[in-house]
Amino acid sequence: MTGPGLPTDANTALEITSIGKSFGSVHALIDVSMSFRSGLVTALLGENGAGKSTLIRICSGELQPSSGEVIISGVPTIISGPLAATGLGIAVVHQEPQLVSEMTVAENIFLARLSACSGASMHRRSRLVTDAQKLLGGFGLASDLPDLDRKCASLSAAERQLVEIARALAVNPRVLFLDEPNSSLTRRETDRLFAIVRRLRDQGTAVVLVSHRLGEVYEIADRVVVMRDGRKVGEGTVEELPKQKAIRSMAGERLSAAEVIPDSGAPATPSVDTSATPVLSVRGAAGLAFRNVDLDIRAGEIVGMAGLVGSGRTEIIRAIIGADPLLAGKIRLRGKPVRFTSPRKALRGGVAFISEERRTSIFYGHDICFNLTSNVLERFGRFGFFSSRQRTEFAQESADGIGVKAQSVAAPIRSLSGGNQQKVLLARALASNPSLVILDEPTRGVDVRTKADMYHLIRNLAHVQGLAVWFVSSELDEILQLADRIVVVREGRIADNLERGPQAARVVASALGETVEDAAVTSLVSNLSLPDGTLPEEPQPGSHPQKRTVR
C-alpha cells in the first residue's frame, strides 16, 4: 500500500487500508490506503476539507472508521479511543492545543498518566515536575518553559503549543501526528520544532506532518501524500512529488472548478462606482488582535480578505459587527457613523454575517425552515406571532432560489451536506435584506460543485444585485477567483490593499505562505481568474483558463 519505490516492509509503523468515513451523507474519507514508516517524515497535504484531520482522528482513536482497517506493526487493530492510541504509541499534536487551563504545565504534559493509572493512586506534583524537566531538557526545551508550576491559562499561544508538543513527546511516540503544529509559531520557533522532529525521526519515530506552509514542509519531509476531497490523489518521495506537482494535485479538479462555474450572465467584472459613499467604511479600527484597520467596501464590490489563520482577519470582522469588543476606530455605514454593540444591531443596520464555523451558526436540532428563518420571523405575522404557512413558503422559496438540495424545508439540517448547510446559512443571511454580507471562509469543507455554486451566487449578489460583499479566505485561489479587490492582513494589520491582477496574486501568495518565486504558484494563479492571461506558463493538463463573460 505504499507508494512507488517504497515496498511494504517491517519498518511500517502504521498502515491504513481502504479506510472510509462518512458523517451522515457526507463522505469525509473514501477508500484511503497509506502507510507511515518508522524513521521517515511523511507530509500529509491537502486543502481544507480534504480529509486530513479526519484521517488523523481515526488513527488516534478519536473516530472509528466506517470501513477499512488500521494496521499497527502488521497487526490489524481497533483503536477504541485516544487512551488506547496513547498506549499503542500514537500521539497527536493538535492545531489548537488541547490543554486543561486550570492545571500546571507539568500536569498537562503528563495528563495521560491521569488516565493510565488507577484513580486511587497518589498525585505527586513534585515528581511530575522533575519528570517534565527531564523530558524538556532532553529535547533542549527547558529554557522555553522555565516555570513548570505555572497554570496553562496564563501561557502565550506559542507556549501552549509547546506544552501540547511536550505532551506528545511524553508518551514516547512510535507514530507522531502533527496537525498544523506551527500555525501559531514564528519562523524561529518552527525551526526548533523541526529540530525536534528530525531527532524523533532519527530515533525511529514515524512522523506525520500536516501543514499549509509548503515551503517549510518540503524542508523536512521525506515523503509526501496528497489528499483531495476525501481521497488519496498522490503519494511519493519528495523527489517524485515536488512542490509544484503536489500543489497541482492538491488543487486538482478545483483548478477546473473555474470552468464548472456556470456563466449565466452575471458580469464577472464589477461596475463599482468608486465615487459613491462606501457601504461600509472603517477608519483606525482596533481590537484585541488588530490595530489601525482602514477599509472601504462599496456597493457591487466583492472584497476578499486574505491572511493566515490567526492573522486577525476573523477578529476584525467580529469586532466590527459587535460580536467582540471594538476598542477604537470609526465605522460609517452608508456615510452614517455607527457602532454596533451586538450582531443583532449590525443585522438591523443591514450587515449580515456568516461565521466560519458551522458549529456556531447552525441550530442542529431543527429543520431547514427553522434555520433559514430564525431571525426574520417578525415578517410573517404581527403582534409577535407568525404564520407558519407564510414562513414555510418563504423558506421554500429562498431555499429553491439559492439551490439548496433537499426534499423539503422540513428536512432536518443535520441531513444536509456541509455545502448545502452553507447555502442555508447564506439564505438566512440574505433573508434580512442586507446591504453588506460578510462571509468568513464561505466554502470551508465544501465540495467542488457547491463551491462553484457559491462563487456564482456571491458574484450574482455583488455584480447583479449590487450588494457589498466582504469575505475572508485562507485559500489562495478562492481569493483570486472571487475577489474584485484584495485586502491582505498580516499580524493584525492591513498589509496590502490591491485590485485583482498578477501583482495581487504574487502578494497574496506570499501572504498565504507560498513562495513568491514558485513557478507552480504563479502558474496556478495564471490559470485561475487573472485577466489577459499574464504570466505565460506551461499548459496544465485538465485545467483551462476561466471563461469570462463581459456584458
Place this chain on the structure above:
Amino acid sequence: MTFSSLRRLPLFRGQEAGLVAVIFGLSVAFSFFNPNFLSTDNLRNVLVAVAVVGIMSIGQTFVIIAREIDLSVGSVMGLSGLCGAYAMSQGLNPILGICLAIAVGAAAGLVNGLIVVYGRVNSFIATLGMLSVARGLTQVISGGLPIMVDPSVMFIGQGALFDVPVQVLIFVGLVIVGQIVLKRSVLGQRIIAVGDNDEAARLSGIPLNATRVAVFVFSGVLAAVAGMVYTAQVSVAEAQAGTGLELDVIAAVVIGGASLSGGRGSILGAMLGAYLLGALRNAFILLELSPFLQQMSVGLVIVLAALFDQFRQGAFRHAGIAQILPGLLRLRTK
C-alpha cells in the same frame, strides 16, 4: 421487529404520544384494582391536585428549553401567594391583589434573569439563591403566621364553571396559550434557538439577553399564578406553601420530553408529565399502597421517561445498549 424499527412507529415520534399511551395504559390497569380510578370524580381530583405543579411547569418548560433552570419556583410561588393574600388582608382590592401577586412573581423572575444574563451567574446557582431569599422573605412578611384569604378570590381555587374546577380551567387554558407562544410566536422560536445553539443565535441576530430574561420572567409569573391558585384552594396563605415543589415541576417538564441540554421541549408534554405524576400518587392512595413505594415509583418514572427520550433520539445506537439488549433478549428465549 428489530429494536431500531420500533423507533419509527408513530407512537414513538413524540414524547406526548408516548405519554398519552402510558397514562392510558396505567389508568386501565389501575382501574382493575379500583374501579373508582377511572371515574370522572377521580379524574377531576387528579387534575385539581396537579394544577399548581402543572401551571409552574409551563414556565419551567420555557426556562429548560432555553437551556437554563429555575429552582426558585416553589419559593416564588409561596412568596407571591402570600404577598397577594397579605395585601388583600390590608384592604387592597382583590383584583389588584392578584395583580400584585403576579407582579411579585414577575419581579422575582426578572431578578433571576438579570443575575443570570448580566451577572453571568449560572442559573442553577442564581435561582438556588432566589429559592432561599424568596422563602426567607415570605417568612419575614408573614411573621410565620398564616394569613386568611379574602373570600372573594376563593373561587379561583374552589369554584367551578360548568362543573369544571376553575384551577383546572386556568391550568388547561395556560397550557394552550403556552403551547401557542412556544410554537407560533417569534419569542417562542427565539427561546428554542437560544437553547439549541446560543452562539448561532447571537451571531444570527437574535436578542440573546432579552430572550433569556424573558424565560425567567415567564417562570416567575406562572409561579405567581400557581401561588394564587394554591392560596385560594387552601383558603389560607402560609409561609411554607410550595416548599420542595420545584423538583416536581422539573420532573414534569423532563417527563414531558424537554431536554436539559436545551432547544427541545413541549408545554403539552409538561402537562401530561404533571398529570402522570399526579395520577401515580392518586393511584397509590386509592390502591392503599405504601407511600414509600409511591415515592420510589415517581423516581422510577422520571428516570424511565428520560431513558425513553434518549431511545427516541437514537442515542443508544452510540451507547451500545441497542446492540446489547437484543442479545440479552435472545439469551432469554434460548
